[in-house]
Amino acid sequence: MTTVALLLGALLAAACALYVALPFLREPAPAEDRLDQPGTLERRQLELAEERDRALAALKELEFDHRTGKVSDDDYRELVGPLRRRAAEALRALELRAESREERVRAAG
Amino acid sequence: MPELGRAALAVCLGLAVYAVVAGGFAAATRRRRLARSAQNALLAAFIASLGAAAVLLGALLRKDFSFVYVADHTSLQLPKQYTVSAFWGGQEGSLLLWLVILTGFGAAAVALNRRVETAVLAWVVPVLGLVTTFFAFMLVVVSSPFDTQPAPADGAGLNPSLQNPYMMIHPPFLYLGFVGLTIPFAFAMGALLARRTDERWIVATRRWTLFAWTALGIGQLLGAHWAYVEVGWGGYYAWDPVENAALMPWLVATAFLHSVMIQEKRGMLKVWNMLLVVLAFCLALFGTFLTRSGVVSSIHSFTQSPLGPWFLGFICLVTICSLALVFSRLPLLRAKTRLESLVSREATFLYNNLLLVALCLTILWGVAFPILSDAVGRGQITVSAPYYNFFLRVFGLPLLLLMGIGPLVAWRRASLRSLGRSFAWPAGIALATGILLLALGAGSSWVGLVAYTFSAFVLGSIGYEFARGTRARRALAGGSWSSAFAELVARNRRRYGGYVVHAAIVLLAIGVTGSSAYDSVKTQKLKPGQTMAIGDYRLTYRALVKHEGANATEYRALLDVRRRGHFLETLASGKNSYRAEQQVSNEVGIRSDYLTGEDLFVITDQINRNGSVDFKVLVKPLVNLIWLSGVLFLGGSLIALWPSAAEQRRLTARYRELRAPARA
Numbered sequence: 076m077t078t079v080a081l082l083l084g085a086l087l088a089a090a091c092a093l094y095v096a097l098p099f100l101r102e103p104a105p106a107e108d109r110l111d112q113p114g115t116l117e118r119r120q121l122e123l124a125e126e127r128d129r130a131l132a133a134l135k136e137l138e139f140d141h142r143t144g145k146v147s148d149d150d151y152r153e154l155v156g157p158l159r160r161r162a163a164e165a166l167r168a169l170e171l172r173a174e175s176r177e178e179r180v181r182a183a184g
Numbered sequence: 185m186p187e188l189g190r191a192a193l194a195v196c197l198g199l200a201v202y203a204v205v206a207g208g209f210a211a212a213t214r215r216r217r218l219a220r221s222a223q224n225a226l227l228a229a230f231i232a233s234l235g236a237a238a239v240l241l242g243a244l245l246r247k248d249f250s251f252v253y254v255a256d257h258t259s260l261q262l263p264k265q266y267t268v269s270a271f272w273g274g275q276e277g278s279l280l281l282w283l284v285i286l287t288g289f290g291a292a293a294v295a296l297n298r299r300v301e302t303a304v305l306a307w308v309v310p311v312l313g314l315v316t317t318f319f320a321f322m323l324v325v326v327s328s329p330f331d332t333q334p335a336p337a338d339g340a341g342l343n344p345s346l347q348n349p350y351m352m353i354h355p356p357f358l359y360l361g362f363v364g365l366t367i368p369f370a371f372a373m374g375a376l377l378a379r380r381t382d383e384r385w386i387v388a389t390r391r392w393t394l395f396a397w398t399a400l401g402i403g404q405l406l407g408a409h410w411a412y413v414e415v416g417w418g419g420y421y422a423w424d425p426v427e428n429a430a431l432m433p434w435l436v437a438t439a440f441l442h443s444v445m446i447q448e449k450r451g452m453l454k455v456w457n458m459l460l461v462v463l464a465f466c467l468a469l470f471g472t473f474l475t476r477s478g479v480v481s482s483i484h485s486f487t488q489s490p491l492g493p494w495f496l497g498f499i500c501l502v503t504i505c506s507l508a509l510v511f512s513r514l515p516l517l518r519a520k521t522r523l524e525s526l527v528s529r530e531a532t533f534l535y536n537n538l539l540l541v542a543l544c545l546t547i548l549w550g551v552a553f554p555i556l557s558d559a560v561g562r563g564q565i566t567v568s569a570p571y572y573n574f575f576l577r578v579f580g581l582p583l584l585l586l587m588g589i590g591p592l593v594a595w596r597r598a599s600l601r602s603l604g605r606s607f608a609w610p611a612g613i614a615l616a617t618g619i620l621l622l623a624l625g626a627g628s629s630w631v632g633l634v635a636y637t638f639s640a641f642v643l644g645s646i647g648y649e650f651a652r653g654t655r656a657r658r659a660l661a662g663g664s665w666s667s668a669f670a671e672l673v674a675r676n677r678r679r680y681g682g683y684v685v686h687a688a689i690v691l692l693a694i695g696v697t698g699s700s701a702y703d704s705v706k707t708q709k710l711k712p713g714q715t716m717a718i719g720d721y722r723l724t725y726r727a728l729v730k731h732e733g734a735n736a737t738e739y740r741a742l743l744d745v746r747r748r749g750h751f752l753e754t755l756a757s758g759k760n761s762y763r764a765e766q767q768v769s770n771e772v773g774i775r776s777d778y779l780t781g782e783d784l785f786v787i788t789d790q791i792n793r794n795g796s797v798d799f800k801v802l803v804k805p806l807v808n809l810i811w812l813s814g815v816l817f818l819g820g821s822l823i824a825l826w827p828s829a830a831e832q833r834r835l836t837a838r839y840r841e842l843r844a845p846a847r848a
Binding site for chain 2 (some may be wrong): 085089090099113122125133137139
């Protein structure tokens with residue numbers, strides 16, 4: 076019984092070791108072995124995308140709260156302007172970034 | 185096969201250490217294959233821990249008493265279902281369950297995120313690996329479930345209190361909750377280590393947190409019901425240190441679930457959210473430490489062990505390192521927006537957070553006080569229920585009120601006019617309820633009266649929110665009221681699922697208030713044929729019967745129960761004398777009235793030689809609402825947990841822009 080148990084244990088250890096080594100066995104000499112991490116530009120773009128989504132979601136929620144009567148007409152008028160401006164600014168900034176990226180790609184191509 | 189169990193645990197430990205070292209090195213030097221290899225180590229650790237668990241479960245089912253753990257926690261007479269639950273009935277088994285759930289959650293988190301999130305995940309793996317290393321080390325070196333001995337003829341049996349159906353599901357639920365909090369912690373730390381303080385870690389862990397919080401909440405309710413039917417003192421929550429240990433991380437996770445919405449909607453409270461995640465995880469570890477170390481006396485702590493110093497050391501390490509990391513990243517966590525008004529949804533969330541954390545810290549002080557007083561040589565000075573009850577009122581009642589105020593207030597700011605319009609109906613309902621209850625005599629307890637008035641306000645505000653939301657949705661899209669209602673919930677599951685959870689908390693508050701502020705208790709010695717009265721009930725003690733059960737001798741006093749002259753039923757209440765365990769347990773008699781939510785609760789305090797019995801009888805109004813709240817709580821949590829296709833599309837689009845798909 077002990078021998079069987081030890082054999083099974085050794086088998087488990089070997090299988091685990093094989094699985095852990097799998098990335099190296101599959102790609103013994105890859106052309107690229109760098110972890111994909113967003114750079115400063117991508118992080119800024121992500122911030123802008125979050126800002127845009129946040130503003131758009133807030134606008135949607137404000138519209139609905141206004142319809143339900145939770146937000147009065149006066150409050151709605153006061154709140155909707157800045158939110159629209161924020162969404163528009165984020166959208167514009169994202170578009171500018173997309174355009175400059177395309178230009179870079181075109182110039183490189 | 186104890187050798188296989190030991191080998192599986194040793195392999196698990198080795199894999200966890202590899203995940204820490206290789207994972208940390210890969211993340212720091214940005215090596216893709218090594219990072220993937222460390223992820224694989226975490227996945228393989230799950231298989232190894234499953235192997236160890238299978239060995240222990242097999243030994244339990246075979247009643248292989250050559251395993252010390254099996255001999256200590258089972259006996260030949262122990263029914264099969266409790267032989268399974270003996271897995272977590274002792275320290276080593278419950279630690280192994282921790283490890284299995286931890287590695288399972290870790291493997292799932294890695295598998296779900298490895299294709300979509302490489303930068304943060306690369307750092308998540310060593311953090312998860314570190315926690316896994318600690319638990320695997322405990323099991324390999326300090327407290328092994330695979331110690332062997334010459335097999336005795338029979339085992340010592342399982343603690344009778346654990347021989348209850350609730351014990352089959354209550355501990356696993358608590359562990360799902362405790363361990364589940366590791367995932368948001370690991371992602372939060374991973375995000376800080378990767379210097380990624382955007383919403384990515386929140387998106388990746390939102391449902392994990394909600395799941396852990398739900399499991400912890402349900403686990404506590406199951407535990408409360410276990411205490412109610414099994415421990416036999418007439419209550420369900422005694423502010424016991426181990427009960428508090430589960431409540432504290434739940435309170436902090438509740439705060440986090442609210443404040444994280446402020447971060448998502450306003451980009452604020454990033455530091456606060458990080459601190460809450462760290463606190464919730466540390467409290468989950470502290471809870472396990474309290475349960476497993478035997479450092480404080482508790483009816484739920486079934487073990488005394490040498491684990492205490494190890495746990496305390498690990499908790500200190502985690503707290504110091506994670507706080508240092510949060511403070512080192514403060515510049516990255518600075519919010520760009522500010523609170524616009526003190527009368528806004530986010531402000532009410534902030535107040536709720538402060539109250540929840542304050543309540544948690546006062547409970548923590550009460551739990552830690554005996555340990556601290558012992559440490560300074562004053563002996564274990566226990567903090568008793570009045571301390572906790574006082575702070576529950578001080579912080580709990582405003583929290584209850586805020587649950588009603590929050591949904592009525594808009595984000596950003598609210599004018600007096602819109603507030604007046606929103607508050608009119610709920611406030612009117614609350615006022616009418618308060619006056620009615622006062623007229624009915626509920627003024628005998630001012631806490632009860634205030635709690636019920638606030639509860640009416642919260643239910644009114646939730647009902648009002650659903651009603652005007654459905655009306656607005658119907659005006660927008662047309663169709664029937666029911667389809668408008670369904671669409672309302674489907675379009676914002678988190679909000680409306682949250683409201684259902686709020687309704688569950690109100691039911692809980694009503695049940696707790698009713699059964700504690702308006703209950704009646706009477707103790708009386710009865711001889712066969714004698715009668716006692718309590719409230720509208722009259723109980724006649726008929727006879728004492730004895731029955732030889734599978735593993736215990738069961739004594740039951742039979743009582744005829746009448747209410748206002750009508751015979752209701754014959755109730756059995758008594759004691760079990762467990763043969764193998766040489767212990768006696770109270771087996772209470774409970775008659776539930778599901779229409780009124782009231783329980784008649786009969787405890788057989790003492791069976792005397794002359795045939796008389798000392799009974800303790802309680803009438804607990806509305807107590808069944810507590811258990812009903814659990815069903816509603818689960819329903820609301822499931823609504824909030826259910827994936828939203830629209831949200832998924834939005835996130836996918838956002839991360840596709842960065843050349844990476846998303847998964848919520």
